[in-house]
Amino acid sequence: MDEFVVYVLFSKTTGKTYTGMTSDLITRFHFHNFKSTKGYTLRYRPWVVIHVEFFDTKKDALIREKELKSGKGREWIKKNILANYL
Numbered sequence: 001m002d003e004f005v006v007y008v009l010f011s012k013t014t015g016k017t018y019t020g021m022t023s024d025l026i027t028r029f030h031f032h033n034f035k036s037t038k039g040y041t042l043r044y045r046p047w048v049v050i051h052v053e054f055f056d057t058k059k060d061a062l063i064r065e066k067e068l069k070s071g072k073g074r075e076w077i078k079k080n081i082l083a084n085y086l
Contacts, residue, residue, distance in 0.1 A: 005025045006052070007022070009032060009041070010082065011045065016044045021058075032045075051081045
């Protein structure tokens with residue numbers, strides 16, 4: 001059975017966050033920090049994982065990812081998660 005992860009990355013050097021979803025967090029994190037050759041995450045390296053949530057279905061993970069990427073979700077991250085890193 002696959003497990004899906006919604007994650008939030010944080011760049012200490014720039015203060016930026018990135019929210020994503022995957023079924024293989026370790027590989028995906030490695031990609032964000034080392035393998036990617038273009039895109040948003042390349043510009044703000046290095047990243048640290050600051051939050052993860054686990055889901056049994058891809059559908060549920062995608063719903064949560066979308067919530068966290070909304071205005072209310074970004075505010076929730078800022079208030080509840082980033083407060084520990086700033």
